[in-house]
Amino acid sequence: xxxxxxxxxxxxxxxxxxxxxxxxxxxxxxxxxxxxxxxxxxxxxxxxxxxxxxxxxxxxxxxxxxxxxxxxxxxxxxxxxxxxxxxxxxxxxxxxxxxxxxxxxxxxxxxxxxxxxxxxxxxxxxxxxxxxxxxxxxxxxxxxxxxxxxxxxxxxxxxxxxxxxxxxxxxxxxxxxxxxxxxxxxxxxxxxxxxxxxxxxxxxxxxxxxxxxxxxxxxxxxxxxxxxxxxxxxxxxxxxxxxxxxxxxxxxxxxxxxxxxxxxxxxxxxxxxxxxxxxxxxxxxxxxxxxxxxxxxxxxxxxxxxxx
Amino acid sequence: xxxxxxxxxxxxxxxxxxxxxxxxxxxxxxxxxxxxxxxxxxxxxxxxxxxxxxxxxxxxxxxxxxxxxxxxxxxxxxxxxxxxxxxxxxxxxxxxxxxxxxxxxxxxxxxxxxxxxxxxxxxxxxxxxxxxxxxxxxxxxxxxxxxxxxxxxxxxxxxxxxxxxxxxxxxxxxxxxxxxxxxxxxxxxxxxxxxxxxxxxxxxxxxxxxxxxxxxxxxxxxxxxxxxxxxxxxxxxxxxxxxxxxxxxxxxxxxxxxxxxxxxxxxxxxxxxxxxxxxxxxxxxxxxxxxxxxxxxxxxxxxxxxxxxxxxxxxxxxxxxxxxxxxxxxxxxxxxxxxxxxxxxxxxxxxxxxxxxxxxxxxxxxxxxxxxxxxxxxxxxxxxxxxxxxxxxxxxxxxxxxxxxxxxxxxxxxxxxxxxxxxxxxxxxxxxxxxxxxxxxxxxxxxxxxxxxxxxxxxxxxxxxxxxxxxxxxxxxxxxxxxxxxxxxxxxxxxxxxxxxxxxxxxxxxxxxxxxxx
Numbered sequence: 001x002x003x004x005x006x007x008x009x010x011x012x013x014x015x016x017x018x019x020x021x022x023x024x025x026x027x028x029x030x031x032x033x034x035x036x037x038x039x040x041x042x043x044x045x046x047x048x049x050x051x052x053x054x055x056x057x058x059x060x061x062x063x064x065x066x067x068x069x070x071x072x073x074x075x076x077x078x079x080x081x082x083x084x085x086x087x088x089x090x091x092x093x094x095x096x097x098x099x100x101x102x103x104x105x106x107x108x109x110x111x112x113x114x115x116x117x118x119x120x121x122x123x124x125x126x127x128x129x130x131x132x133x134x135x136x137x138x139x140x141x142x143x144x145x146x147x148x149x150x151x152x153x154x155x156x157x158x159x160x161x162x163x164x165x166x167x168x169x170x171x172x173x174x175x176x177x178x179x180x181x182x183x184x185x186x187x188x189x190x191x192x193x194x195x196x197x198x199x200x201x202x203x204x205x206x207x208x209x210x211x212x213x214x215x216x217x218x219x220x221x222x223x224x225x226x227x228x229x230x231x232x233x234x235x236x237x238x239x240x241x242x243x244x245x246x247x248x249x250x251x252x253x254x255x256x257x258x259x260x261x262x263x264x265x266x267x268x269x270x271x272x273x274x275x276x277x278x279x280x281x282x283x284x285x286x287x288x289x290x291x292x293x294x295x296x297x298x299x300x301x302x303x304x305x306x307x308x
Numbered sequence: 309x310x311x312x313x314x315x316x317x318x319x320x321x322x323x324x325x326x327x328x329x330x331x332x333x334x335x336x337x338x339x340x341x342x343x344x345x346x347x348x349x350x351x352x353x354x355x356x357x358x359x360x361x362x363x364x365x366x367x368x369x370x371x372x373x374x375x376x377x378x379x380x381x382x383x384x385x386x387x388x389x390x391x392x393x394x395x396x397x398x399x400x401x402x403x404x405x406x407x408x409x410x411x412x413x414x415x416x417x418x419x420x421x422x423x424x425x426x427x428x429x430x431x432x433x434x435x436x437x438x439x440x441x442x443x444x445x446x447x448x449x450x451x452x453x454x455x456x457x458x459x460x461x462x463x464x465x466x467x468x469x470x471x472x473x474x475x476x477x478x479x480x481x482x483x484x485x486x487x488x489x490x491x492x493x494x495x496x497x498x499x500x501x502x503x504x505x506x507x508x509x510x511x512x513x514x515x516x517x518x519x520x521x522x523x524x525x526x527x528x529x530x531x532x533x534x535x536x537x538x539x540x541x542x543x544x545x546x547x548x549x550x551x552x553x554x555x556x557x558x559x560x561x562x563x564x565x566x567x568x569x570x571x572x573x574x575x576x577x578x579x580x581x582x583x584x585x586x587x588x589x590x591x592x593x594x595x596x597x598x599x600x601x602x603x604x605x606x607x608x609x610x611x612x613x614x615x616x617x618x619x620x621x622x623x624x625x626x627x628x629x630x631x632x633x634x635x636x637x638x639x640x641x642x643x644x645x646x647x648x649x650x651x652x653x654x655x656x657x658x659x660x661x662x663x664x665x666x667x668x669x670x671x672x673x674x675x676x677x678x679x680x681x682x683x684x685x686x687x688x689x690x691x692x693x694x695x696x697x698x699x700x701x702x703x704x705x706x707x708x709x710x711x712x713x714x715x716x717x718x719x720x721x722x723x724x725x726x727x728x729x730x731x732x733x734x735x736x737x738x739x740x741x742x743x744x745x746x747x748x749x750x751x752x753x754x755x756x757x758x759x760x761x762x763x764x765x766x767x768x769x770x771x772x773x774x775x776x777x778x779x780x781x782x783x784x785x786x787x788x789x790x791x792x793x794x795x796x797x798x799x800x801x802x803x804x805x806x807x808x809x810x811x812x813x814x815x816x817x818x819x820x821x822x823x824x825x826x
Contacts, residue, residue, distance in 0.1 A: 163419055170404045170415050180366070180402035181416040182387035294406050294448075 007137050009250070009257060014141065017249025018148045019044075019203040019211065019220075024227040024234075024241045025155050026199025031231055032159070033192035034172040034299035038094025039079055040200050041224025042101020047072040047201030048208040049109035052215040056117050065144070065205050072201020073194050075101060080193040084186060087303040098224070106217045119213030120144055144206045151199070155238045168192060172297030175304040185304060200224065226275060233282030236295040244282050251277040315378050317342050317503050318363070318472055323372035325358050332358040334527040335372070340472065345494060345504045347514040347535060349547055350524035351745035352717055356507050359524070360474050363505075364396045365389040390416070395465025396474040401457050405450035412449055413464045436463050439493045454604050455486045462493070472503040479513055480742075483603050484773060484806035491517050509746075510774070511540035523547055548746050556750070558757050560781050560798060563596030565630075567765035568615075568734050573626045573635075575614055583607040583789040585614065590784075590791060592734070597756065597766040598794065599780030601773050601805050607789035608769045609652070612738055615767070616649040617642045629734065643672070646733030650724055650740060652769075654716060658723045661712035665704060666693040668711050669726050676730055696725035701751060717744035724752055734765045741775060753779050773802055773809075787811040 023040055030037050050071035055064025075097060083093040120142035129139040138149075159165040168188060171178045175185045203223070208215050226248060234240030255270030316339040325333040333355045340346055348356045361367045363374065365383035373380050376392055383389050389396075403412055410429045414422035422428060429445035436443040441459040449457060458478060465473055475494075479487045494504055494517065508514050514521060515535045523531040523546045531546040573588040585607055592598045602608055613619040614627070617639035621627060627635035631645045639649075651657040659668045670678055670689050678689045693707040700721040704714050711719055720740065727735060740756065741749040756779060760766055769786075770776050776783055777797055784794040785808035792808035 163414070163422060166407070166411055166415060170407060170411075173404045173406050174402075177402035177404060178415075180386065180398060182385055182390070183415065294450075298406075 003133070007133065009253065010137055011140075012253045012256075013246055013249040014137070014145065015211065015249070016252045017246040018145050019206045020223050020227055020230065020248050021242055021245035022148050022151060022206060023200045023203035023224060024230045024245055025151055025238060026196040026203075027227055027231050028234075028236060028238060028241055029155065029158075029168070029199075030192045030196030031300055032172045032236060032297050033168050033189045034175060034297050034302070034304070035084065035189050035193055036090045036094065036301040037076065037079055037083075037097070037193060037196055038091060038228060039075065039097025039101065039224075040196075040227050041220055041222065042098035042104075043072045043075040043197050043200035044204035044207070044220045044224045045101045045105035045218070046075050047204030048219060049105040049112070049204075049215055050201070051205030052117070052208040052213075053109065053112055055209055056112065056115060061120055061209055064209050065202065068201045068205025068209070069198040070201065072197040072199070072204065074197070076193050076197020076200070079197070080190050083303070084189055084193065090301050090303065102218065109215045109217070112215045113217065114214075116214045117209075120210035142210050144202075144210050147202075148206075152238060152242055159238065169297075172299060175299050189304075203227075222275070226278060229279055230282065233279065233286045235286045236297065240282070240285060244278055247281060248274045248278040316340055316375070317377055319373075319375040319378075320359075320363075321373040321375065323359065323362060323369045323374070325355075325362060325367065326370050331527050333362075333369070336524070336527075336529055338522055338529075340503045340505065342471075342501045342503060343498050344520060345498050345506060345518045347518035347521035348505055348507045348524065349511075349514065349521055349543065351547055351747070353715060353745070354524040354547075355527040356524055357476065358527075360396065360476060360505065360507065363389070363472075364394060364474060390468060393469055393471030394474070395468065395470050395472070397458065397461040397465060397476065397478055399476040399478075399480070401461055403449050403457055403460060406448065408446055408448055409443060409452075409460050410445040412460060413467060416464055417468065431467060432463060435467050439463075439466060439496060440489065441493060455482050458482070458490075462490075466497070470497075470502055472505065473497065474505045474507075476507045477509065478506075479508065479510060480771065483809045484802060485810060486603075487513065511535075511543050512774075514543070515540065525549060544746060558753070558779060560796070561596050561760065563593030563765075563781060564763070565594055566591045567594045567629060568592040568767065569628050570615070571626055571628075573614060573621055575610065575619070575621055577610050578619070583610055585610050586789045588789075588791050590794065592765045592767050594733075594765050595760055595763045596781040597760050597768060597779055599776035599783040599797075600767070600769045600786055600791075601776050601783060602769070602771070602786040602809055604771055606786050606809075608738065608786060610789065611786065612649070612651070612736060612769060615736055616647070616651075644675070648672070648727035648730055648732035648735045650720075650727055650735070650737040652738035652742070654719045654723060655712055659711035659719060662710055664710055665697065665702075665707045665714075665722060666690050668722070669693040669696065669707075673726055673730055692729070696722055696729060700725035700755065716742075717748040720744055721748055721752060724755060728755055728759055732759075732764055734767070735759060736767050736769075738769045739771065740768060741772070742770075749775075773805060776805075777802065785809045787813075 023044055027037065027040055047068040051064040051068030054067035055061050079093055079097050082088045083090045122140050122142055125139040129135040159169065167183055171183060171185050171188050178185050204220060207219055230241055230244045234244050251274035254273060255267065258265060258270060318340040320336055320338040322335040322337060323333055324331070324335055336359060350356050358367065362369050365385045365388050368384070374383060381392065410425050410432060413432060414425060414428055432443060432445045436459065441463060443456065443459055443463055449460065452460070478490060482490060498504055506514070506518055518535050521533050521535045521543070522529055525547065533543065535543060568591065570588055570590040573585055575585040577583055583606060588611065600608065614621055617637060621635035624633040624636045629645055634642050634645065655661045660671065666689050669692050670684065673692060678685055678692060690707060696702065697704060697707055702722045702725070703718045714722065724737070724740060741752050744752065756766060768776065768780065780797050782794050783797050783800060783805060785792040785805055787809060788811060792813045
């Protein structure tokens with residue numbers, strides 16, 4: 001196997017894994033605050049359709065991306081008001097959000113099906129893209145992929161080294177204690193949910209503006225659900241989320257490679273592969289329960305009522 | 309001290325707080341002077357916690373004034389209280405288990421002081437050494453003992469310029485030796501001019517530590533005294549009023565044949581932070597109460613889970629009752645052989661919070677004729693619940709009330725009543741009177757003693773060493789998953805049991821191990 005082929009495969013892996021990485025990092029922050037938002041798929045779809053519509057009508061991809069994030073934010077705000085403000089069950093609210101997002105995006109985007117636009121183009125970073133092997137692999141992507149690298153580094157830095165990150169983790173662990181020491185539980189949770197919504201919207205926008213620049217109903221193809229599983233099996237750690245996202249990416253393009261090689265395996269089986277591989281590997285990784293408990297937000301999914 | 313510094317640091321003037329249906333505080337007045345250790349005494353529900361929460365800014369009073377160093381203040385939230393120099397150590401610690409000691413403390417400090425965690429770590433070390441409270445700043449809280457966790461809470465308060473420290477039942481989780489250490493620290497703090505508000509049920513401790521005491525009953529101040537000049541009995545009388553029985557002594561019993569026999573029981577904990585049981589040997593006789601003392605988290609939960617059947621042991625013979633070897637039997641089959649269990653957690657394990665008392669009664673007593681051919685006999689079930697409520701004087705809105713609507717003490721009376729009513733041959737009870745007020749505790753103790761006298765073997769796990777000495781016939785302690793020697797209560801002392809609780813088992817003493825080999 002020659003080097004170019006390997007680099008091409010890995011390059012495609014990163015591109016395919018990126019939307020998953022973005023949405024999963026958003027959900028990671030949301031869950032670390034103790035809120036389980038199962039509406040990722042719905043928020044991604046609404047983000048994808050809004051991003052595509054705005055980009056197509058205004059001709060500006062940047063406006064498209066902003067619209068996608070705003071749409072995701074608004075969807076998550078709806079979730080936050082119901083699940084946090086009114087203390088509804090988070091699981092049910094999240095499921096409702098996904099159903100709403102799927103229906104809403106299909107309805108709004110009906111007249112846009114079949115249209116295409118000029119999506120984000122690869123933007124080689126000067127000098128860095130000339131490095132052998134690493135250059136073409138990492139520094140010859142579109143701007144949203146770079147953004148996802150920055151997001152990854154930012155989330156790690158936020159959780160490890162900032163006071164705000166510490167507050168987020170504390171609130172996700174024991175909101176009662178957090179209230180007792182005077183931390184603003186509700187405000188932090190709202191912000192975390194909104195961040196998760198913005199990232200889901202961005203991930204949707206990546207799909208409809210960069211990965212495959214078009215709108216198709218249900219185009220997220222379950223990535224929102226995979227992202228949710230990813231966060232859990234990555235035991236709420238950003239490095240593992242990235243690993244899982246790219247693993248999914250690799251498994252997703254595997255069927256193209258295998259078919260290219262002329263091996264005949266049912267395409268249905270191959271299409272199933274990324275989901276199975278990602279979950280299996282992450283289940284194995286998360287089998288050490290002691291370590292998982294250190295990172296798992298203990299209050300995850302439990303509504304919090306301030307007493308009195 | 310009142311003449312030297314006539315201005316109280318904190319004054320409460322006619323503080324009232326009303327909850328739906330209850331007047332939690334009724335025109336409470338209190339003065340605290342610098343350097344004073346002041347006890348706040350009262351039964352559960354007397355309004356102590358509510359009052360403390362208002363001082364600490366968790367709640368706001370409906371009426372009345374709080375004066376801080378002579379000036380009226382409106383404390384809207386805990387951060388504001390801390391800015392004034394008020395610190396509080398909660399009964400249920402407000403700590404984050406997955407974070408380090410330093411991080412925990414950083415979270416309660418203003419951002420500018422907590423920016424540099426290394427410097428904060430050094431400050432923590434300094435403060436903890438100055439007050440003789442050993443702490444390692446980098447340890448994760450989940451790996452700390454309960455005593456060390458409490459030290460984290462206290463250091464968290466001391467690291468700021470503290471003028472008033474509120475402690476809510478701080479000694480209930482400590483070994484007697486740790487209590488001694490805590491009192492040293494508190495006395496040193498008071499000598500430096502800090503005020504201390506000390507909430508406790510343990511009157512002997514209050515007498516040893518506090519300068520003054522205020523007694524609350526039903527939300528009102530019903531008395532003030534200098535605890536050193538009173539007896540524990542006279543203070544208790546002020547707390548409960550005239551007509552409630554207070555503690556009595558019970559006759560010790562020898563017991564009959566062995567009923568529960570535990571042989572060389574070793575068991576790993578499924579919880580990665582749990583304790584491994586190491587070679588436990590224990591015999592409980594018919595008609596006696598055996599008490600197991602120990603600081604929480606030393607294997608009590610694991611031992612009770614193995615005995616009750618929530619977790620199965622490795623070999624059938626490790627636990628046996630006269631009817632056979634039970635170590636591999638599930639809970640229901642053990643219950644069928646006469647075992648009853650009162651777990652530590654009342655809501656969630658002892659009772660289902662959302663279910664009514666009659667339904668909760670059915671949960672373990674369904675075998676006592678309440679279910680026939682798979683159908684519930686609701687008439688009998690209600691009668692069963694009603695008889696428990698009447699006989700054990702459970703205060704509730706009726707047998708249709710949900711378990712979670714009851715106070716801790718009343719729910720505990722119901723759960724113990726439910727188990728006793730099934731005439732068990734063996735009763736396991738964890739922390740039977742934890743958080744229960746004096747009147748209810750006496751009722752629970754009496755019920756246990758009656759059950760013992762009827763020939764039941766009883767095993768009690770408790771952190772309250774005074775309680776164990778009062779009701780047990782024989783006593784031992786558990787530490788790091790190992791059981792100390794088992795001695796008759798009259799042959800041992802609180803001091804010796806305190807040593808056992810800290811893991812110093814005297815090898816000269818007769819060990820259960822020795823005669824469990826046969």
